[in-house]
Amino acid sequence: MLPRVADSLSFLYLDVVRVVQDDTGVCALIEGPRGTDRVYLPVAALSCVLLGPGTSITQPALATIARHGTSLVCVGSGAVRCYAGILPDSLTTAWLERQTRAWADDTARLAVAVRMYERRFGVPVPENTTLAQLRGLEGQRVKALYKQLAQRYRIGRFRRNYDPAAWDQQDPVNLALSAANACLYGVVHAAVLALGCSPALGFIHTGTQHAFVYDIADLYKAEVTIPLAFSLHAATDPEREARLRLRDQFRLLRLLPRIVIDIQNLLDPDNATSRTTPKETLVELWDPVVGPVPAGVNYGNEPADLEESPW
Amino acid sequence: MMVLAVTAVPPHVRGALSRWLVEAAPGLYVGCVSGRVREELWTTVSAVIGDGAAVCVHPADTEQGYELRTAGTRRREPIDLDGLTLIRFRAPEQPTSTSEPEFPW
Numbered sequence: 001m002l003p004r005v006a007d008s009l010s011f012l013y014l015d016v017v018r019v020v021q022d023d024t025g026v027c028a029l030i031e032g033p034r035g036t037d038r039v040y041l042p043v044a045a046l047s048c049v050l051l052g053p054g055t056s057i058t059q060p061a062l063a064t065i066a067r068h069g070t071s072l073v074c075v076g077s078g079a080v081r082c083y084a085g086i087l088p089d090s091l092t093t094a095w096l097e098r099q100t101r102a103w104a105d106d107t108a109r110l111a112v113a114v115r116m117y118e119r120r121f122g123v124p125v126p127e128n129t130t131l132a133q134l135r136g137l138e139g140q141r142v143k144a145l146y147k148q149l150a151q152r153y154r155i156g157r158f159r160r161n162y163d164p165a166a167w168d169q170q171d172p173v174n175l176a177l178s179a180a181n182a183c184l185y186g187v188v189h190a191a192v193l194a195l196g197c198s199p200a201l202g203f204i205h206t207g208t209q210h211a212f213v214y215d216i217a218d219l220y221k222a223e224v225t226i227p228l229a230f231s232l233h234a235a236t237d238p239e240r241e242a243r244l245r246l247r248d249q250f251r252l253l254r255l256l257p258r259i260v261i262d263i264q265n266l267l268d269p270d271n272a273t274s275r276t277t278p279k280e281t282l283v284e285l286w287d288p289v290v291g292p293v294p295a296g297v298n299y300g301n302e303p304a305d306l307e308e309s310p311w
Numbered sequence: 312m313m314v315l316a317v318t319a320v321p322p323h324v325r326g327a328l329s330r331w332l333v334e335a336a337p338g339l340y341v342g343c344v345s346g347r348v349r350e351e352l353w354t355t356v357s358a359v360i361g362d363g364a365a366v367c368v369h370p371a372d373t374e375q376g377y378e379l380r381t382a383g384t385r386r387r388e389p390i391d392l393d394g395l396t397l398i399r400f401r402a403p404e405q406p407t408s409t410s411e412p413e414f415p416w
Contacts, residue, residue, distance in 0.1 A: 037399050038399075040400075
């Protein structure tokens, strides 16, 4: 599962098409003046399909996409918002269990949050640093990065502005940054879903269905999307240009496998080396003493310490 | 490595290609040639394409790992979707019915 996720193409953005399953594959139907053109989509080789406005998809197409473990994310115009995603059925829950264990325990949760900040700073932080201090440090770093990039590209003062209501009035850097971040969210969402983790249980962010996606995407913004957005300050179509350049970067940085490895290291830093492919079991029964036991077995003949059962 | 598929090209083009490449199936040529030879072959083929068509696929430093080029017009044409190359299969040409006589009813 994981090598396939990491090897596949990063994402495909579609809008104003109808996606159907015909007898040979999944294809996008494009209405033109001459008639209907079709584009077959290599869904099994894609890790993430971003469906933009004006698209519709049939149930068989959706089922085929799900069967190949391709995540499908509904996005807004130009992939600027991420609304929902689907999860393949045949997925191990090992990473979801690690995530929820770490999330539900406040000490473990704090440890993961600190590891996230450490990963962003690139250096270990001294012990007993509070989360408030880390937030402050991170804010200062981002401000400094904006200032430095604005100076390099000579664009005066830059102010981050994300207002979907006044989308077209924004400067190219803000447009490119929003579009690039949305793509990053899509790819991170795909990686999170591919591991079987919950996108909703965030360690730093909280209270949204994409909290964990925002947590993980933040690890890469300073390195990937922010410099990219500033370099597009003079672009005529910054959103499209941002997506185009991002694809190059995703390939160059091999971002998707890195996301997968980073999530694993954040959630389970101790077992980073002894990680093997989970064995092919369909379902197991939980036991607090001996760990998971195989399901589909009748345990009625086991010598139990029970006396004569009352039923 | 290059794969070249040609349809309805002049016989002399096929002869020229067979000197460099192996014709594994009718019109389908495969071979491992240097980038310069590949460019030369592609220039030659696309210059004399006429009513025929040709497609060349070779490994390249793209996300997909290959590059796809076409010459001549056919119903399949490559489209670029934000950096990902897929094939757009065009709708069949509708016969223009202006010369058709009006139906009597």
